[in-house]
Amino acid sequence: MGPNQAPLFPIRILKIAIWFTVFFYLFFLIFNTSFTIMGVDVGDFLKQYLGAFFGVYLSTTFKVFSVSLFLHLSLFSLVYFTYHFLKQPDVSWIHLSAWVVLIEGLALLHSMVSYPQIYGEFFFFRYPSFAPFLYFLTDHTNPGYFSLVLGILILGFVFVLFRQIYLHKNKESFFVLVHVLILGLIHTSGYYMMGILYFAILFWQGKQYQRIHIKSYGIILFLLILFYLVPGIWTRIEAFTHSNEKGKPPVFIIAADSLRYDKIGFKINGESITPNIDLFAKDGFVFHDHHTTIPRTFPSWADLLTGQYAMSHKVRDMFPSPEEKQRIGSASFPTIQQKLKEIGYRGYAIGSFAADIFPRANFGFDEVHAPNFNARIMTVQRTAESQLFLMPFLTGSWFSGGMYLEEMDGLSTWGDGSRILDRFRSILKREGDGAFSVTYFSSVIHFPYTPAYPYYKTFTDPNYYGKYKYLKFVDPTNSSTPNEEETKQIRGLFDSAVYAFDSEFGDIISELKDKGIYDEAIIILTADHGEALYEDVHGQGHGEHLRGEAVTHVPFIIKFPKSTNPTKPDHEFFGITSSVDIYPTLMDYFGISTKQKFPGRSLLPNLGKTNWEEDRLIYAETGIWFSDAGDHFFQKQRIPYPNILSLHQVIPEEDYQIMITDPIYRETIAFSKHRSVQNSDYKLIYIPTRQGVLFELYDRKKDPLNKKNLYPNHPMATKMKDMLYKTVIQWEDATLAGEYLIPSSLSDINENL
Known part of the structure; x- marks a missing residue:
């Protein structure tokens, strides 16, 4: 029948x-x-x-x-x-x-x-x-x-x-x-x-x-x-089930990928492009000279959440090996979320495509609402993107869809913050007045700079009709500089993306106020790194070099609970700070004891002050170089190794993740990194090359684009060089061979993870 x-x-x-x-x-x-x-x-x-x-x-x-x-x-x-x-x-x-x-x-x-x-x-x-x-x-x-x-x-x-x-x-x-x-x-x-x-x-x-x-x-x-x-x-x-711990302030770490410090309060036609952040800054402590330790997303977040340098925990690029990843969240490198869990907090991570780092290591979150990143997911995205009639349904632009393929969450050209805001709202409803923390990471400012309608029109030229009208395609092998019209358009896209994130941030703050959470919450606003936008010879992007202020100088604003926030004469701090300061600051606030020594400092003693009482230096290093071709200055000032497509491997047993597993390549990448120390006035950059080690010293205030090298004749040259070597030897257990820093090998570290 x-x-x-x-x-x-x-x-x-x-x-x-x-x-x-x-x-x-x-x-x-x-x-x-x-x-x-x-x-x-x-x-x-x-x-x-x-x-x-x-x-x-x-x-x-x-x-x-x-x-x-x-x-x-x-x-x-x-x-x-x-x-x-x-x-x-x-x-x-x-x-x-x-x-x-x-x-x-x-x-x-x-x-x-x-x-x-x-x-x-x-x-x-x-x-x-x-x-x-x-x-x-x-x-x-x-x-x-x-x-x-x-x-x-x-x-x-x-x-x-x-x-x-x-x-x-x-x-x-x-x-x-x-x-x-x-x-x-x-x-x-x-x-x-x-x-x-x-x-x-x-x-x-x-x-x-x-x-x-x-x-x-x-x-x-x-x-x-x-x-x-x-x-x-x-x-x-x-x-009801998540509200057992009362009276503890919720903790929100809100970050935007690639958000530059100088874009906060930046005005176009007399109006700030970050009105919501400007308003929030009045309620918090603003740290004006704050820097990330490494301008690449994965290692930058690993540094922030463990309070340790990448050279210590060994996650130094976007494609860490299994042995390197396992160190994050281990007994030697516990995260902020793990320490908060000890006092009764639940931890959440929320983010769009650049937040794919959170599922790839043990950061200590109870729930991760962020995309993953691996070769299988890339294949799903490539296949789905070819189907034009399908894309409106997969991205949810058609009547509340968007849940069919979770792999589409990691689509780099989908810069819509509304979908992750919905997840944020859901967590607020679920948690009520319980003890919880949320790490919220927006990717709309990350290249290719893709704010949704109507934001992509906000600060761009309506009469520009070229390939950068809606986004900036990135080719690391192309060292040519766009013409003036194109550069203006690219910067307009970036500013529009900043404005879109500010709107997203405003929605977050409004939601917290509507739920009665805002006043008693700890809210941190920062970024994992900044972005070069064709200033001088700096090119476009991040992680390739350490010249200028654009790639390491990021916003940092922290608001404490209203009931415990002491009245201070000043809420703006102008001394130099580092992303590794956030961990010890939170541990100090909650009175959580830690066995580890930290390269950063608690900032609580400095609230209400405007600067450090003594000179302070902070450390930074470059990320992995994606390309082995091009005519950029930093590609001439480097020890060469193969491009990322030659270095990587797809590891099936690690959910088809893309990793660099060869120990020789990992050690070459570490050895080749440019490193820097800087204080409020000067920056020293260490550059290993095949011909020897180069040093560059710049006056940050008089020469923010780092055009005039003062090394070796400036009085600060020797002092800062000694401090750089001391810092790397202390936190990486590195050795010296002439002027070269020889990183410690992961295989030489015997540790019970």
Whole structure:
């Protein structure tokens, strides 16, 4: 016997949906596939990866295809129901397909205007002749236009459905209402495989709806509505279980990737681009000369959260080996979250694509709401990005989707902070007035600088029409400097991204105030590093060199609970501070004893003062160099090693993470790093080369761009050189060979982790 077909689900609808999905999936796969990420060709890497792990690629393809199939089954079924209720059940496949293409086309246009950066590679690398179409959309429309049309279509369907229910009140119309609610649940939750199973049952046994008593539909509808309310109910239930520790201030560490210090309060046309941060600064202590220890995200956060230098815990680049990662959160390198847990705190991490570092090491969080980063996830992203009709649903720009593929959270061109704000709000509801900490990390300012609509228009030139109109593609091998118009556009994108983060930060503060949390909370605002934006010869990016103020000088504002915050004559501190000061400051505030010695200092004794009583020097070092080609000054002043695509390995047993596991390469990277010490007035940079060690000494106040090297004739040269060697020998257990610093090897460290 064949399947028991129902008029509502004729088998031809299934066939049309499958053929439609297969056709467009193959069409976009053939004509819209690229091995480029943010403008960098990773074709050789992906070909090597796909060859070695072809099974993973097949499972990825199945995953993306399944999402597409579920969405098309949903759309075709809803369009067919409309025709069915209008007494046209024999509608042709052409008409059905045309409506689905219209709906998906409108959703795509909405997504293009909301996040044009997501489609940047399509319009600027694959099919640049189509770029004027994107220009037209973003210049003359806004997402609301397409939302309105889509809303009218949905309202039309709802009208037809409820008219059918009102006129007939039969099982068929109630069953369609149940069907719509089920699809809505699956769409908002992202459980697409359950959706496909649901459709398989419908097409096989769909006629069974005729056996259900019409009164039973009332119970089913009630249960479905309850399911819609379950997340909110569950959040309130969890709030009771997480509120055992009362009276302890919640701790919020809020950071933006690449946020430069000089952008706080920076004015354009007489108006500050950070109005919310400016207002917050009035409630906190502002540290004006604050610096990160290493301008790369993973090691910078490892330093901040352990209070130790990268040269001590050994996570010194974005791709640490398993042995290096395991040191984070160990007995020798406990994190802030682990120490807070000892006194009853729960810890959360929330972030967008640059926050992919948090799942990759034991930072001590109870929950991590951030994307991961590995070769498998990159493959999912590459495959999904080729499917233009699918992207609006995967990014959630179409009616609250965005949960289908968690891998899309790590999409570097998706600079929308609203999705992580929702997770932040959920945690606040869940925790109530309990003891908890949240580390919130926004990536909107990280290159390729991708604020969503309308922010990408805020400070950019409306008359600029080039490849940097919506984002800055990054190619580390290209040392050419953009022309004046392009440089202005890139800086405008960066300022727009800063403004977008400030709005995001304002929403966070408003949420804390609305919940009555703000006054008694500890709130820290900072950044993992800054960004060079073509000042002098510094290029664009971070981690490649230590010249200038742009890449290490970051904001640092801390607000303590109102009830315990002593009245001080000054809330601005101008002495130099370091990101490793945050750990001992919090330990000091909470009175948590620690066995470790720290290179940083508690800042509590200096609250209300304006400077240190004695001269202080802080340390910084460069990150890993991604490219072994180019004509930048720092690529000439370096000990060469292969580019990142040659250094890395994909480790299947580590969830296909991309790592540098060869100990020779790891030690070469450590040996080659540029290092610096600086005080409030001067900066000394140590640069090992094949020809010997170079030193550069700059006057930070008179020469902030570091153009005039004062070494070796300045009186501070010898003193700062001695302090740099002393610092590295102390915290890295390094040795000297002539003027070269020889880092300690991880294999030489015997430690019980």
